[in-house]
Amino acid sequence: MKYPFQEIEAKWQKFWEEKQVYKTDLTNTDKKHYCLVMFIYPSGAKMHIGHWYNYGPTDSYARYKKLKGFNVFEPMGYDAFGLPAENYAIKTGIHPHDSTMKNINDIREMVKRMGAMYDWDAELMTCEPKYYKWNQWLFLQLYKNGLAYRKNAPVNWCTSCHTVLAREQVLNDGTCERCNSTVIQKNLTQWFFKITDYAEELLDGLNKIDWPEKTKTMQLNWIGKSLGAEVDFKVSGTDDQIKVFTTRPDTLFGATYMVLAPEHPLVDKLTASELKQKVEEYKDSIKLMTEIDRTSTVKEKTGVFTGAYAINPVTNKNIPIWIADYVLMTYGTGAIMAVPGQDERDWEFAEKFNLPIIRTVQPPEGFEGKAFLEDGPAINSDFLNGLYVDDAKKKIIEWLEHQGIGKHTINYRLRDWLISRQRYWGTPIPIIHCDSCGEVPVPEEQLPVVLPYHVNFKPDGGSPLASNEEFMNVKCSKCGTDAKRDADTMDTFVDSSWYYLRYLNPDYEGGMFDTKLANAWTSVDTYVGGAEHAVMHLLYARFIHKFLRDIKLVNSDEPFQKLIHQGTITNLGAKMSKSKGNVVDPNQFIHEYGSDVFRMYLMFMGPYDLGGDWSDKGIVGVDRFVQRTYSMFETNKDLAKKNKAFEKYDLAQLNDVEKGIYRKVNYTLDKINVELEHFRFNTAVAALMELLNEMKNLNECKPEIQLYSLERFSIMLAPLAPHLAEECWSLLGKEKSIFENPIWFEIDPIALTQDSITIVVQINGKVRAKIDMAVDIQEPEVKSLVFADDKVKSYTDGKQIVKEIYVPNKIYNIVVR
């Protein structure tokens, strides 16, 4: 009979739900395992292949852990706020709340059909007041601690989303991370979270977590720590000073000019009147460029002279002050001392504008390059001469500090996290703006500031909340006079920075989350999600977690101990997207083959972290495996009712077929263990297929050996194809379901030892013979067996034997001449 997956998958899903098999007892923390996938963003009503690829295999891992005796917590929820729902509202008039709720309901049904062991009691959605209330509370704690502040600053403005973006949310081609349209610079007053206060700790923490190296590297580069010095330069003929940051203070004697960012506040003041027009023109030309254009490495250097001079503090010489777009106001101090001798960009600039070049590090003989960046003895540097870079740095910093014109500094590339959004569908910022009191935090007992339902969504660039007067007009909670609420909402990355803590009790009213549970259950043991979150979500969550630790709400340093990225499933070589029209709908395959086959096929396709191009070519192979498995168990129906299998068998008591199967069962147990532990699902599935092939002759075994093998087969199958495995287990006549009463079988180590082995004989490195012999026999005996072989003889007779290498139980290599 063909495996009736519709019926059986529905049956077991119902069973699991009714028996509450996946309800995790969070009070039992004995062998806890928090297995988390990135929650779902319900912008569309459908689950696509990428979701399946993320959730299916991760669920298999969670199930494996459960069978191994872990108390596994595997929750699912909805990252429900965000722009797409709001843009959809603008287009169709359907309110974001309504479309989101509908999407969530549809998605929940689809996720359930997948058959994952989510604890649905832990389900949460970020758009509910009972969730976002705590975003607001978090905001207030950050505010109290000086980590949430408002400033007027140039910000990234997405021309299509009509909102500001954090720097991380601008892609490297200058487009918006969400919608891919152009991002421009604007000056606005916005709320920021001071993530830079945690820069050092965010770096340190990377050493303590089990994350992919490339992800850690990305965070490392994003934070971009560099050691150097700040040096004050006097502006010649004035009292002004310009502070520069440099990583190479040792090259100070070679600083032959200075460059300011065009936006630098001193530019207007410094510029000589006859050059004002040129400088203004240059500044205007920069305004039109995005930050990305400006920072293109291929672009030729541009800049203009201001007419002013600074004084090099070590040489006391006047050096010209230029402005150029390659100096950014947003990094360091917005000003540099240019040392063309030791910096490629400065060299290029100096060459183009005929500025002096002085080498202060001696390049090796024969050096033909331009700027010399390597280590070497200092030259042309007075009291530094002869010192190598590190020593020269130390000495000059001492000197600068002694003179009171500079100091050792650490600079970071990381900037504060801009969290204001001029959008509706998000968490209202809990601040009241009062004419007399300024910014006033909403008192905690008045939270949540509920997001009103009725607003005007018109995408005119203003915050939609501003259109709701009832919402906007409040009394100042300090002085009681008329005041206004903040009309902006928070970046949705705030929501996702702590949701894993809320899952533990999403209805908790005593605080942001239940600290007792959080201390017991976090860090999350295994976190699985896309690599596209390497710097944004994963950095924000680490920051927030550390802050929550500092205010004593959690006791761990890091939110996610082990991180796994699933690869991307592409179609026809491109990422699946509606606009490309290459989206593959998983439902089609669920209908035709069922959820188990589909998830197993996704796992079988290849290495989990590599992903790959979609093809349905091989899915029939997995389907055949499922059919053959099912019929094997049907043939042996009720076997467990009449028989009992021992934990172990003595190989000597088994016939050849039994021995073969017994060995393979144990070998597979071992293999599956290792493969699943490392998220190598493809080889785990292959191992089970091999076992099934071996079990072809199961009918030649005693019933108890049949049962021994089938029991183990079902349990190994259970993480990968849970519905099928439950069905097989119950076909055997087992009373308790696998996941109701999780078990995992121990390996019989004796079955893993071979008694005979094939020795490969190589002659001059080429395989010439394969000889079977008993395992672990002594080398002289091996040698005599090898040289007794006709083929070996034919290759060695009459030749001089130069060398013999024996690798026990593997290879016998003979070198002849």
Place this chain on the structure above:
RNA sequence: GCCGAAGUGGCGGAAUUGGUAGACGCGCUGGACUCAAAAUCCAGUGGGGCUCAAACCUCGUGCCGGUUCGAGUCCGGCCUUCGGUACCA
């Protein structure tokens, strides 16, 4: 440009610390079953050579070179693809 990963049959992909390259699956070929087809089952399947056939020989893991008794795996130099990043002072 820089950083990282990858490149293995017709295809997806296997291969402990260097030790039988191609597990497992798809596809294909042949056979069984069938009136026939589908499904299923059995056998074969990297290329080339020599064979009735087997045995056997030979070439083969992106390219060139090296280390080694032995290299998909290690080293040096390239090429291609895919991610990440972009003048960070």
